[in-house]
Amino acid sequence: MDKGIDRRDFLKLIGIGGALIVMDTGRLAGAADNKMAQDTLSFIQLSDTHWGFNDPKINPDFAGTLRKAIAQINSMKSQPDFIIFSGDVTHTTDDPKERRRRMGEAREIIGGLRLKNVKMMPGEHDAGLDNGEAFQEYFGTTHYTFQQKDVNFIVVDNASDSTSSIGDTQLQWLSAEMEKLDKDSRIVVFTHRPLFELYPQWDWWTRDGAKAIDILMPYKNVVVFYGHIHQEHHHMTGHIAHHAARGMLFPLPAPGSVPKRVQIPWDNDQPYKGVGYRSAVPKKDAYGYDLTEFPIIKV
Numbered sequence: 001m002d003k004g005i006d007r008r009d010f011l012k013l014i015g016i017g018g019a020l021i022v023m024d025t026g027r028l029a030g031a032a033d034n035k036m037a038q039d040t041l042s043f044i045q046l047s048d049t050h051w052g053f054n055d056p057k058i059n060p061d062f063a064g065t066l067r068k069a070i071a072q073i074n075s076m077k078s079q080p081d082f083i084i085f086s087g088d089v090t091h092t093t094d095d096p097k098e099r100r101r102r103m104g105e106a107r108e109i110i111g112g113l114r115l116k117n118v119k120m121m122p123g124e125h126d127a128g129l130d131n132g133e134a135f136q137e138y139f140g141t142t143h144y145t146f147q148q149k150d151v152n153f154i155v156v157d158n159a160s161d162s163t164s165s166i167g168d169t170q171l172q173w174l175s176a177e178m179e180k181l182d183k184d185s186r187i188v189v190f191t192h193r194p195l196f197e198l199y200p201q202w203d204w205w206t207r208d209g210a211k212a213i214d215i216l217m218p219y220k221n222v223v224v225f226y227g228h229i230h231q232e233h234h235h236m237t238g239h240i241a242h243h244a245a246r247g248m249l250f251p252l253p254a255p256g257s258v259p260k261r262v263q264i265p266w267d268n269d270q271p272y273k274g275v276g277y278r279s280a281v282p283k284k285d286a287y288g289y290d291l292t293e294f295p296i297i298k299v
């Protein structure tokens with residue numbers, strides 16, 4: 001983030017949450033910006049935008065939050081290599097027409113990003129009711145690979161299958177794609193649901209995720225980024241790090257911390273608390289990624 005956003009706006013952030021409370025937010029954002037200016041790869045992950053969700057008690061700015069994030073990202077002096085939306089781009093609906101209307105609107109708003117290298121993948125809200133049919137019409141295939149600089153990216157769809165599974169066909173594909181890569185190459189996997197059993201009672205898992213982790217395990221430098229749980233979360237399975245991103249519209253409670261998985265209501269004293277997006281840059285001379293969490297700024 002750079003001078004494109006007024007410094008006074010950054011000062012308003014103090015008290016919002018996380019590491020930002022104790023840091024000079026302008027400097028923090030500047031540091032992330034400088035990292036993204038280096039030759040190394042950088043990307044931004046946005047997750048769970050839930051376009052179509054419209055409960056003002058949960059987020060009265062349901063129509064504006066995504067647009068604010070896009071304006072913030074557009075104002076960054078150094079643009080990342082790509083931006084990925086890691087699922088639940090739209091909020092679920094039983095109506096196939098409405099689902100498509102939401103997809104169309106989300107695509108139009110996301111099209112406002114200055115950077116055009118944008119990757120999309122589905123969440124169960126997008127794809128769980130029609131096996132990804134509408135999502136594919138608007139955003140293309142749901143599992144794919146791509147490369148940026150020296151990093152290999154693999155997008156795994158664990159949302160289109162309504163049983164919270166990847167499925168054997170896709171697992172075979174994953175295995176074949178991994179076999180093309182050296183055991184020490186840099187690999188990033190994007191999924192919507194966590195691959196490990198974070199909290200299956202709340203569907204915070206992937207039924208056959210252990211099979212995917214088994215496929216990844218022989219590779220020394222694999223990191224998984226995901227969404228779905230609407231909060232930052234970090235977990236290791238062996239040497240593989242799993243990083244959950246916050247949602248873009250509302251936070252959810254910590255796994256199992258309350259009896260029901262309910263959206264956390266809006267707090268007028270701390271607007272946009274618990275929502276936002278992140279940038280990721282590979283660590284220098286080490287495995288893993290430096291993450292910077294960006295809040296939504298009230299403008």
Ligand SMILES: [Fe+2]
Nearest residue numbers: 048088123228
């Ligand atoms: Fe979600």
